Amino acid sequence: METAIEVTGLGIRFRKNRRGRRTFKDLFAPAARRVRTNEFWPLRHVEFMVRPGEAIGVVGRNGQGKSTLLKLVAGVLIPDEGSVRVHGGVAPLIEITGGFVGDLTVRENVRLAAGLHGMPGAEIVRRFDDIIDFAELQSFVDTPYKHLSSGMKVRLAFAVVSQLEEPTLLVDEVLAVGDKAFREKCYRRIDELLEEGRTLFFVSHNERDLRRFCTRGLYLEGGRLVMDGPIADVLDRYNAELR
Structure with a gap:
């Protein structure tokens, strides 16, 4: 089966702080214990596949790994476990004003x-x-x-x-900024790209935008993928668990 994105056993490990707050006692502690106390996994054991032309919405509360997942797909971050394979290039709308001088x-x-x-x-x-x-x-x-x-x-x-002209568009909350007229202009442009058969991987808290563009949803909780299904069903579960 042709795929646009393949994610297998994906995990990434971050440090809680740069220096780790190590003490003299830590120098004599087993290495495994030092790692456990100073590192955490914002994403782990995540698996899914995206077909070309699909529009995927990623949902979850703040701090559950959504933007981290997008950066892994974009190649901005390198996984510590598993793999991300993207077939064709990506057009990333992530931290949108970064890279300008x-x-x-x-x-x-x-x-x-x-x-x-x-x-x-x-x-x-x-x-x-x-x-x-x-x-x-x-x-x-x-x-x-x-x-x-x-x-x-x-x-x-x-x-x-x-x-x-990359086949996959990665979008992270950028439609939440700008005035109403420009947002509508962006909506029309995304509609055009989807009509061309582009793949959309879209992280947002805006339910209206998710329902407008996406047919399928991924629900992240605690860095794990807890649901993969039609966007309406995923949003229903997400909203129910927020209550």
């Missing part, structure tokens, strides 16, 4: 950001006007990025990433 102009940042995402130089030139028009920044092309408002920065970042 304050002292560079909007024009320079478009070239930089699109290039970092793997867009060839000739393609950047061809799509430049579309990116600027979508972001509604025609009058700010030569303005330093640091002088843009927070809303302008979000518009620019979404405009760049939504122009990538």
Whole structure:
């Protein structure tokens, strides 16, 4: 069966703090005990498969591993257990304004950001006007990025990433920002990408957005996948357990 994303036995381990608060006594403690007291697993034993063209919504309370899972799929984080296999590239809308340089102009940042995402130089030139028009920044092309408002920065970042031709779109709560008109513009763009057959992997607390875009849901609790099913059923269980 053709797959877009395969996740098998996935786990990642984080330190609770950088220095571990080790004492002189810890130097003589068994290594296994030191690990147990200073490390935790935000995700463990997670398995699922995504088919091309599916729209998956990831739900769960804060701190249950949703954004960590998205970063593992994006390749931003490396698992300590199991594997993530993504067939084809990804267009990541994660920490959306990251990677832009304050002292560079909007024009320079478009070239930089699109290039970092793997867009060839000739393609950047061809799509430049579309990116600027979508972001509604025609009058700010030569303005330093640091002088843009927070809303302008979000518009620019979404405009760049939504122009990538990767088969899988990763979205983490970015639709919660920006004004209503721009959110609707983003909704229409995501609808277009889904109509093209792109795969959507979408983390959100917004039930309306999840029901609009997604047909299937993954419910994370305590870093474990506790339900995988139709998005309506997953949201019903999630809401029931919040009461």
